[in-house]
Amino acid sequence: MADMFRLLVVIPLYNHGRTVRKVVERALAIHADLLVVDDGSSDGGADTLSGLAVEIVRHEVNFGKGVAILTGAREARKRGMTHIATIDADGQHNPADLPGLVQVSRKNPLAIVVGKRNFEQAEVPRSSRFGRNFSNFWLRLQTGVSLGDTQSGFRIYPLMVLEKLSLNEKRFSFEIEVLVKGAWAGASLREAEISVHYPPQGERISHFHRLRDNLRLSLLNTHLTMRSVLPWPHRKIIIENGKKEAISVLRPIRSLRTLLTENTTPGQLAAAGALGVFLGAVPLIAFHTLAVLFAAGFLRLNKVAAVSASQLCMPPIVPALCIEAGYFMRHGEFLTEISLRTLGYQGLERLYEWFLGSLVVGPILAVTVGLFIYLLALMVRKERHAQG
Template sequence: MKEKEKPKIIVVIPVYNHGASLRQVVERALVAGWPVLVVDDGSDDDPLEQLTGLDCVKLRLPVNKGKGAAILAGAREAARLGYETMITLDGDGQHDPAEAELLARQAALIGRPAIVIGARRMIQETVPKASLFGRAFSNFWVRLESGQELADTQSGMRLYPLRELLALDLTCSRYDFEVEVLVRAAWAGVALSSVAISVHYPPPGKRITHFHQLRDNFRLTLLHTRLLLRRLAPWPHRRLCGQPAPPQEQKPRFPRPWRTMQMLFREHSSAPGLATAVWLGLFMGALPLIAVHTVAIIYVAHRLHLNKVAAVAASQFCMPPVVPIICIQVGYFLRNGQLLLDLSREKWLLEIHLRLWDWLLGSLVVGPLLGLIGAVLVYWAQTRLFRRQTMDKGPPQ
């Protein structure tokens, strides 16, 4: 990043009760040559008092509103001060401010409005196992909702283009903000990118976190539900940026069906992606979507960026009569506490509306379980095949 470009970028540090570590973080950012804005999100320990004598901008929110609200307040203040871009850092010392340069360089290479995430190399022994699982879980859902493969959707070190950030229609104000902003930015045409950064996790006894396992995970569950439902809706998203022009290719004179089939087989073919597609196909295949199973599965797989061939192929295991009868029996048992052993015309034809209801209820139990079995088998087979191919190739020369 050229020196003359740095004044357009400001480091924003949202802080809540991290006064003990804040001064060192700000000092390191200033030494790296960045202007700094600190946003105190209604802390009890008055962290801004720790910054006496440091040349930085300070903003205090009167009450605690959450990390997302603090980031947006910092974005509005940075824009008012004339900056075009901000890089956020956590105030607990987890990030190295000198590595903000990596995010700025990546944004310059992209050449259009982009959010650049500092993907943490979580290789320390002190990294909590819950953090590793939470990151993988969040990455999975963000991929379904946005179609983007991102290495760390929970990192707090990010570069944001201010104009596009402030134009997004965001509803979350706490930890769920950092997921929502990525998905809605992708829908709006803002590029998403990642660069690897280091991370420091203190030992468990010295670690301070304000993430509430029950409350914040519940907020994230509600958020992912809303984003997933919106992703499945057919109406378009409001665009803030145009997509980059694709490279010009000479169009073939004749259609190439074999190449099209190859593309369909290979798209979204990672082990987690194929396992999810199989789960979707088996789940939707068990539903009573009479005469529209294939169309519905292709639509949902397309919207969620899953392999359509795998999803449709998996759904064929749910063809009548076996799986529908199992679903009807399970649904009937849920309603009546016993299996439907009466095979009379009255029970299966004259009460067909009740059998359809049983089918729906039963499919909500059988479908997810059947899908889970199929997904585990596919994931195991894919990872086993990948390991075998890696071993056959041998170590790099």
């Protein structure tokens, strides 16, 4: 049977003339199919590769690393490849680590595989450590997916995923955008351990502009975070078979059957429901859905289940219970007068009591609903197993 996994190693090059030849030589020792994309270099780095069995594609001007990667992907498709591996030209990555990424990619052919750099080394700059942790946080917030090194440029991309994603970033921020949009589109994100080498400070060459590129990343993360909390679904490029039914608290059994087909466990559904109910009880007027989506995404819980459960806290019953509980906590008695004075002129006091009461009513309702969902989901799962 023909091998359905065909890989082209792509090395984006921009003014790394001192290091690129050694990187290419080491890469060729591991993998024969290799392409260098010279992204408008002005130091003649591509000329240092003479005599090596490597193809070179040149950009007349510097378009950015993201454009260079997409150029490599197009060239890979022309050559009948299915995947590309990207390795930085600055010597930071060791091409000998490529087989580890390939092994993960073969097992998960539609996954983006990222090399997780070993930072347990004294020479790693503090800025790199902070930047990685900060970037990892944003990915988890925006997608619910945890990766150990979202800033690593040593990766394997499936061409099908790159070709179907709508990608706008052209420079370093491309590598963040592709992870977030890939996860939204249904592609899994995997990682493999790799080594890393940072030259001494005086020899280090980086084209990352701290002000300009950090501004681009900040704007991108703001955009992606806002998009992640909007209720509209993301366009999927990897779609499971079968039409899914709508989720509704009015049809709990049917909704749980649907959610349990999405690799979601009863415990995860219960946690999502409890989170939705707890936040639904808190007086986040006009922001309940946004808060639930943010929290569910960060905790990697099912957003649909959390938002659906939060609808149980719609007025008037749950807010009234919270206000009564808060009033009792403040005055030692329940609020019995419903008038313009108590609900209008004293509105801010009722809002404060709603908040106080939600700290008691919210957890009680969350535990109750979570336990109910868990038991119901177990029952539905047993029923499904018995049927098939």
